Amino acid sequence: MSIGKLFLVPTPIGNAGDITLRALEVLKTVDEVICEERKVGSRFLKHHGIQQNLRTLNEHNESEQIRDLLDLLKDGKQLALISDAGTPVFADPGYRLIQAIIASQGEIVSLPGPSSLMTALVVSGLPCQDFYCAGFLPRKPELRRKALQSLRLWQTTLVIYEAPYRLIPLLKDVSGELGGWQPASLCVRLSYPDERVLRGNLKKLLAYCEASPFKGEFVLLVDNRASGRFSAKGGKGSKTRST
Secondary structure (H helix, E strand, O other): OOOOEEEEOOEOOOOOOOOOHHHHHHHHHOOEEEEOOHHHHHHHHHHOOOOOOEEEOOOOOHHHHHHHHHHHHHOOOOEEEOOOOEOOOOOOOOHHHHHHHHHOOOEEEEOOOOOHHHHHHHHHOOOOOOEEEEEEOOOOHHHHHHHHHHHOOOOOEEEEEEOHHHHHHHHHHHHHHHOOOOEEEEEEOOOOOOOEEEEEEHHHHHHHHHHOOOOOOEEEEEEOOOOOOOOOHHHOOOOOOOO
16 A cells, blocks of 8 residues: 655635645545644634544644554545645644654655745845744743844744734834834734735834724834834835735
8 A cells, every 4th residue: 555645735825715726636535634723723614615524733632643643644534734825834733743754764754835934034024034033922021032142043034933912012112122113014914805914124114003003913124224214204114905
């Protein structure tokens, strides 16, 4: 019997139409789809008219699921891994599964597709030939500030993620540790109809967000190379909307 494959299938980060034809075909034809949260995965498949066997893989069951999934692959099953949004494994469960499959000499196929990282980088207006993705910083303020202090050494574009309700504390700490003059871009609810891209230095972005509070998934990018090259008029940044 042939050895199965695990397909890593990116899903939309907001706009449901951002899914490739290849991704849909893979999701229709595999034996099982592995998702992070059953409710989210089921809703996504239903939206695209796909009926599939669905199982969850998250921090609560990863160890036991890995054993079962390796057995399925050894039996020749074809599996697809999706995350709640974007490219699987990146800042999502799945890394341990990937390592286990590689160790067992299994086959993994990664499909290209939606990524908040790349979407934010290219629309930010900041240099993106090279960058450093810092991901999610520690939740505790003192640990977050310590992490930011180490990021001072990276003379490149920094990419930072955080939960919507911690936006203001993050901006305060980033501005305090990296310098309020640093050029930055705040990408909010990317690919949604109300998408916003705010551009300006960190101090002005903080002032704008404090004066006009909002909630939404976001990516913060900071040009840590030099100051003064990228500023926003009136402290409000600039705003773009998807069409």
